[in-house]
Amino acid sequence: MGKTVDAAKATRTSKNGAMPAELKEVVWRLDRLERQVQKLVELVRDHAEDEDRLVKIVAEDREVLRRQLVQQHQQRLRIRKRTQADS
Numbered sequence: 001m002g003k004t005v006d007a008a009k010a011t012r013t014s015k016n017g018a019m020p021a022e023l024k025e026v027v028w029r030l031d032r033l034e035r036q037v038q039k040l041v042e043l044v045r046d047h048a049e050d051e052d053r054l055v056k057i058v059a060e061d062r063e064v065l066r067r068q069l070v071q072q073h074q075q076r077l078r079i080r081k082r083t084q085a086d087s
Contacts, residue, residue: 019027
């Protein structure tokens, strides 16, 4: 994106080598927008990485809870089998 600004500078300069004020403002705004877009790209990437981490954490927690519930269920089944065998 920086190439477009350089091209504008090279083609729009006046005879004494200075750019008109309006063009300077446009170039400044374009530079600023490019910096903002770059910052937004970084923020979006960071957010996606954070979200991926959270999804993994939640999945691990669900797996732990699932295993605990399965163990509790198996324990209840063993207790029922023992009580049925005793009676």
